Amino acid sequence: xxxxxLPVIQTESSCCGTAQMVQDASPHLNQAFVMGSIPTTAGxxxxxxxxxxxxxxxxxxxxxxxxxxxxxAIDPGLYALGNPDNNSPVLVTANYKMxxxxxxxxxxxxxxxxxxxxxxxxNVWCAAGKGTFGTDELIRKVDSSSLKDIVSHRKLIxxxxxxxxxxxxxxxxxxxxxxxxGPIRAADVAAYLDAGFKTTTGMRIMIFPLVERIVLIPxxxxxxxxxxxxxxxxxxLLGGIxxxxxxxxxxxxxxxxxxxxxxxxxxxxxxxNPILLPYLPGRAFSIKGFSIGIVxxxxxxxxxxxxxxxxxxxxxxLAWLLIIPAISAYLAMNFTGASTYTSLSGVxxxxxxxxxxxxxxxxxxxxxxITSLLIA
Amino acid sequence: xxNSIYLKNVVTLNFNEDKCTGCGMCLDVCPHEVxxxxxxxxxxxxxxACMECxxxxxxxxxxxxxxxxxxxxxxxxxxxxxxxxxxECCCSSEPAGTITDNRGGCCCG
Numbered sequence: 001x002x003x004x005x006l007p008v009i010q011t012e013s014s015c016c017g018t019a020q021m022v023q024d025a026s027p028h029l030n031q032a033f034v035m036g037s038i039p040t041t042a043g044x045x046x047x048x049x050x051x052x053x054x055x056x057x058x059x060x061x062x063x064x065x066x067x068x069x070x071x072x073a074i075d076p077g078l079y080a081l082g083n084p085d086n087n088s089p090v091l092v093t094a095n096y097k098m099x100x101x102x103x104x105x106x107x108x109x110x111x112x113x114x115x116x117x118x119x120x121x122x123n124v125w126c127a128a129g130k131g132t133f134g135t136d137e138l139i140r141k142v143d144s145s146s147l148k149d150i151v152s153h154r155k156l157i158x159x160x161x162x163x164x165x166x167x168x169x170x171x172x173x174x175x176x177x178x179x180x181x182g183p184i185r186a187a188d189v190a191a192y193l194d195a196g197f198k199t200t201t202g203m204r205i206m207i208f209p210l211v212e213r214i215v216l217i218p219x220x221x222x223x224x225x226x227x228x229x230x231x232x233x234x235x236x237l238l239g240g241i242x243x244x245x246x247x248x249x250x251x252x253x254x255x256x257x258x259x260x261x262x263x264x265x266x267x268x269x270x271x272x273n274p275i276l277l278p279y280l281p282g283r284a285f286s287i288k289g290f291s292i293g294i295v296x297x298x299x300x301x302x303x304x305x306x307x308x309x310x311x312x313x314x315x316x317x318l319a320w321l322l323i324i325p326a327i328s329a330y331l332a333m334n335f336t337g338a339s340t341y342t343s344l345s346g347v348x349x350x351x352x353x354x355x356x357x358x359x360x361x362x363x364x365x366x367x368x369x370i371t372s373l374l375i376a
Numbered sequence: 377x378x379n380s381i382y383l384k385n386v387v388t389l390n391f392n393e394d395k396c397t398g399c400g401m402c403l404d405v406c407p408h409e410v411x412x413x414x415x416x417x418x419x420x421x422x423x424x425a426c427m428e429c430x431x432x433x434x435x436x437x438x439x440x441x442x443x444x445x446x447x448x449x450x451x452x453x454x455x456x457x458x459x460x461x462x463x464e465c466c467c468s469s470e471p472a473g474t475i476t477d478n479r480g481g482c483c484c485g
């Protein structure tokens with residue numbers, strides 16, 4: 001009882017923090033997805049449906065492309081799904097709207113309470129890692145929503161991926177509610193409820209199938225746009241300094257190829273790597289990205305049909321064999337954060353050798369490429 | 377799809393069998409089937425599958441499990457190396473000295 005302090009997390013400096021004042025009020029009834037209200041002993045609570053509207057789907061698509069993703073939040077607090085009563089199950093989730101929508105759309109025709117924690121608009125898994133989907137916040141929301149007066153049972157169903165943030169035994173000690181870790185995926189929640197809070201093995205294992213990898217591609221690509229827009233023009237103009245022809249003719253030759261090669265390296269790391277992830281060689285993501293980069297480089301250089309009889313041609317090839325794999329490897333390495341099975345210790349170990357190699361290969365590659373331009 | 381395995385022999389997972397009460401909570405919360413029940417105690421059956429999320433140690437009522445938890449995210453490691461934490465991922469930095477390691481990055485939407 002005494003090893004828990006309730007009013008914490010306040011000290012956190014948060015970029016998307018909501019004022020503590022409104023945090024513990026009931027969720028607003030005027031949010032776009034709210035269908036009405038339901039009277040309870042704790043006042044009128046917002047009622048939601050399992051049927052999503054086009055705005056909800058559109059919101060998910062935008063968030064996947066990084067539009068408004070950091071501000072895609074709903075009011076925390078207790079919501080009614082359908083017409084729950086005091087025996088209905090209580091499902092806990094994050095206030096990232098996509099998390100909330102995935103949960104309710106998986107429960108058509110069911111009545112349940114949905115307790116939304118204030119995770120600052122971050123999904124359950126990441127918020128649990130940060131501790132905002134955590135023991136203290138859960139206890140606080142159970143208390144502020146007067147859940148004890150609204151339901152007669154003392155059970156909370158949490159997504160399994162919330163477990164890194166929540167100590168179930170401490171929640172029980174302080175709030176009296178027993179935490180049941182439900183399935184990983186919202187789609188399995190209905191089956192879990194029907195089975196009397198029992199999961200199958202499959203519900204408990206985090207896999208990373210093709211479709212889940214593909215939906216992550218947009219956000220990977222978006223992250224590369226800015227560096228591309230800065231670096232591509234530089235490469236194009238640098239291409240102009242070499243060769244026999246005039247500046248712009250050279251740029252259209254060497255510079256344009258450089259831009260295409262850079263783009264191909266990005267697509268290799270940010271698109272091909274997620275798609276082919278389990279089938280690529282190596283355990284380290286850098287090796288996977290490097291493999292893609294090497295293949296990409298050979299294809300591009302074959303298509304470019306460089307004259308191997310002369311030195312400028314030979315070292316231009318060498319330059320791209322260094323640059324393209326290095327960029328693909330770097331971007332593939334960054335996909336560790338989105339993957340579902342990399343450990344921090346592993347990522348640190350990989351980075352210790354991979355990052356210096358990527359940086360060295362890129363710098364050497366660029367210098368060699370410029371040399372090839374100067375002697376061309 | 378089979379569960380993928382990242383690098384071998386790196387994880388910080390530590391298990392004290394003497395403290396284990398065999399409650400099975402770690403079985404419930406582990407997303408990668410790292411544990412299995414062996415009679416009255418747990419055992420680690422697939423250590424390399426551990427992603428150091430910390431769910432087991434957080435939920436172990438007997439304090440029998442320890443893991444240096446963190447998110448396996450290269451972008452977050454780079455951000456913290458560069459001393460910035462307002463990168464493309466998640467919000468704010470953690471206050472110094474919390475139990476969790478740096479969680480600057482992650483976030484898969």
